Structures are given as C-alpha cells and as structure tokens.
Amino acid sequence: MASKETVLITGCSDDGIGYGLAAQFQKRGYHVFATARNVSKMSKLKDLANLTLLQLDVVEPAHIKAAVEAVTRETGGTLDYLISNAGHNHFMPILDEDLDTVKTLFDINVFGPMALSKAFAPLVLKAKGSFAFITSISGYVNTPWMGEHSCDMVASSAKPCAQAHMLQRSEASSSSLRPYASKLSRLASTS
Numbered sequence: 001m002a003s004k005e006t007v008l009i010t011g012c013s014d015d016g017i018g019y020g021l022a023a024q025f026q027k028r029g030y031h032v033f034a035t036a037r038n039v040s041k042m043s044k045l046k047d048l049a050n051l052t053l054l055q056l057d058v059v060e061p062a063h064i065k066a067a068v069e070a071v072t073r074e075t076g077g078t079l080d081y082l083i084s085n086a087g088h089n090h091f092m093p094i095l096d097e098d099l100d101t102v103k104t105l106f107d108i109n110v111f112g113p114m115a116l117s118k119a120f121a122p123l124v125l126k127a128k129g130s131f132a133f134i135t136s137i138s139g140y141v142n143t144p145w146m147g148e149h150s151c152d153m154v155a156s157s158a159k160p161c162a163q164a165h166m167l168q169r170s171e172a173s174s175s176s177l178r179p180y181a182s183k184l185s186r187l188a189s190t191s
C-alpha cells in the first residue's frame with residue numbers, strides 16, 4: 001500500500017455514524033478499513049477506492065484476529081487510527097432490565113472495544129497513532145429510563161482516559177467523542 005494514512009472503523013453499516021466517518025476519511029485521502037458484523041450492510045461504501053471492507057463483530061475474538069491479520073497484510077503492521085464506533089443504544093428503566101441483556105450490551109459496548117484496542121495496540125503504537133472511541137453523553141448525564149446505557153457508557157467513557165494515561169510516553173493518543181441524538185444528516189452538514 002502507498003504511504004496513505006490508515007484508519008479502521010467499526011460498525012460501518014449504511015447511514016450510521018461509522019458509515020459517515022468512513023465516507024469522510026475516504027474522501028480526504030485515507031485508506032479506510034470499514035468494518036461491520038455483516039459486510040452486506042456496507043452497500044454504500046463497497047465501490048469506493050482505497051477502502052477495504054472487513055467483517056468484524058467486536059464480540060467475536062476470531063473476527064478481531066482476522067481483522068488484525070488483514071490490516072497487517074495490507075499495511076505491513078501499522079494503523080494510524082482505530083475508531084471504535086460499533087455499539088448498541090438501549091433504553092429501559094434499570095429495575096425492569098433483563099440481566100442477560102445487560103451482559104450482552106456490556107460485551108458489545110465495553111468488552112468488545114477493549115479487546116479490539118488490545119489486539120490492535122501494536123499496530124497503532126508502531127504508527128504513533130490514535131485510538132478514538134465513540135461513547136455517549138449518557139456516560140456523563142444519567143437519565144432514569146436508560147440506566148443500563150448510562151452504566152455501560154460510564155465504563156466505555158473511562159477507557160479512553162485510562163488508556164491516554166498509559167500512552168503518555170508512547171506518542172500515541174486516546175480520546176472519546178460523545179454524540180447525543182446525532183443524525184448522520186446533521187453530522188454531514190457540519191463537515
């Protein structure tokens with residue numbers, strides 16, 4: 001691959017925030033690894049140049065391993081930006097929650113992104129690159145009808161800060177973005 005900067009984004013199904021980020025990075029000359037748990041849901045990205053589609057369910061260790069291998073093959077083992085965007089918003093008063101659902105949501109919103117950044121850390125550190133996490137304003141503002149969502153977003157919002165402390169001496173960085181009721185059309189209009 002030529003000397004383009006590289007970015008991998010999770011959760012790039014058509015018309016979500018991940019799709020919008022992938023399209024913008026591609027337009028600005030990056031090589032984009034756009035990922036989704038179902039590749040056929042990235043229909044609007046599939047014909048773009050300098051864009052590689054990969055299947056990646058963030059709760060599947062085999063998918064994470066295959067994604068690291070695919071990026072390593074194409075870049076020689078570096079990645080400039082890892083954007084953990086995949087996630088699931090969920091609204092339910094916490095006392096009505098089903099605990100199995102809560103565990104599944106923590107797997108997707110907390111443990112998946114943790115596993116992903118751990119697996120890609122050697123590539124991002126080699127590039128002196130950046131980890132970015134799309135978290136939520138719900139990690140900061142607690143509302144009564146979305147208790148579980150606040151809990152997993154507190155956890156996922158703490159991660160970029162913890163990781164940033166750890167990366168201080170490596171020249172790599174870690175940050176989070178916290179959308180609130182964002183629609184892609186609104187993001188696109190400010191780009």
Ligand SMILES: NC(=O)c1ccc[n+]([C@@H]2O[C@H](COP(=O)([O-])OP(=O)(O)OC[C@H]3O[C@@H](n4cnc5c(N)ncnc54)[C@H](OP(=O)(O)O)[C@@H]3O)[C@@H](O)[C@H]2O)c1
Pocket residue numbers: 010011012013015016017018036037038041056057058059085086087088089108112134135136137178179180181182183
């Ligand atoms: N939009 C907002 O206002 C808002 C507010 C707060 C936080 N957020 C966060 O921003 C991110 C993007 O939100 P969005 O509005 O663009 O939502 P979206 O359109 O529902 O997109 C979510 C993406 O994550 C994917 N995903 C879900 N579970 C996954 C898994 N296990 N592995 C891999 N991908 C998975 C979805 O795949 P499928 O298409 O297969 O389901 C989809 O591609 C999410 O993390 C969300 O929590 C958004």
